[in-house]
Amino acid sequence: MAQPFSVDAVVWDMDGTLVDSEPLHERVFYATCRRHGVDLSDLDAGVFVGVHQYDVWNAVAHRFPPTVSREAWLADLDAEYVADQGSLTAMPDAQRIVSTLHAAGMKQACATNSAGVVVAANLMTLDILPFLQATVTLDDVKEGKPAPEPYARACTLLGVAPERAVAIEDSITGLMAARAAGLHTIGFASNHHIAAKPEFHVLADRVIHRLDEVLSLVTMPAAAR
Template identity: 80%
Template sequence: MEDARFAAEAVVWDVDGTLIDSEPLHERVFYATCRRHGVDLSDLDAGVFVGVHQYDVWEAVAHRFPPHVDRDAWLADLDAEYLADQGSLAAMPDALAVVQALDAAGIRQACASNSGAAVVAANLATLGILPYLAATVTLDDVANGKPAPDPYARACMLLGVSPERAVAVEDSITGLMAARAAGLRTIGFAANPHIAGKPEFRALADRLIQRLDELPALVATAPAA
């Protein structure tokens, strides 16, 4: 029987919604910040900006804001409110244990996030996984965020691993698009029903998992090139 596992040297993790249950906080902060500026976004579909980086979110909603509000001020407001409530963050079930299991199996790990450096630092501090990461890539480290391949391409470069020998774990369509564009194989973490039920999500994922503890059985250590 053909081995259903990926032979890989590295796993590159998305962070928000994959390793940490941060999407509810991102959503609360987003709508609260917009309301403070008198902007009503109640007409938008739930989960419309999951996996979308902040610059693209601003481009989508900027026309609703009064002229005196610019992107940088809005982004600073978002980060400040997120960090003020970072105590409400929690790891996804089994996140730390899975990261530790992959490390014990000799698989190198990195994260490639669509969030800025301050938010990623807060998330990783909550998770307690920094000792197991060989590289961290944030939106501040690349010219283009997901769905562009830049975050995953940079993560593989920092790891010293060719993309075809790495696996990405993602909970969003934009993230899966980025990973595939960079040449990684993809595991879709079906944590968000608004996203995981979409045909695009399933089409972009080489494998689907419902729980993170399913991951170690799908990834086998590949011999170094």
């Protein structure tokens, strides 16, 4: 059996890790593009899992007429996501795992590539805000994942060294960001298409298939013992 990580903090990804939001992101992506007269049905939305909105726009902007700005497109994406936030559900056991770690004295944060309004919608669904010491959104950083800044900032806000923290991620870009920032990494195989890629297993120190496996992979902080 693998040795658990001896850490003082857990930094969670959000979309696809704590909240089952990828189906909504995918619907919003295609619907918003269609409203602007752009058909992107030839693209597999899975290629954008874990990719922040600015990079998504850079990948598809050449298909849009010049009258559509990045800012207008992003605003439409966020507005449609929030309007349908009632369809969001938490990943199984997400709230229980986060609250259990909190009760044991573990510092926790979220580091996500989503904008603040999307994060607020997700947090309303999850009901975990009282258990988090920090949240880092795309609005809080100069560079989103796969750059290390979101995870580095989360560790700074928590007051822990990166090597004393573990990141839990469902995407390759997220795992890249966490490793670049110096955190241990747990890959959550919630998206079978992503988890089947060799890079996922190279970047993840451990791979889990259920969130409750996290509890056996981290030791509680010394202060809690």
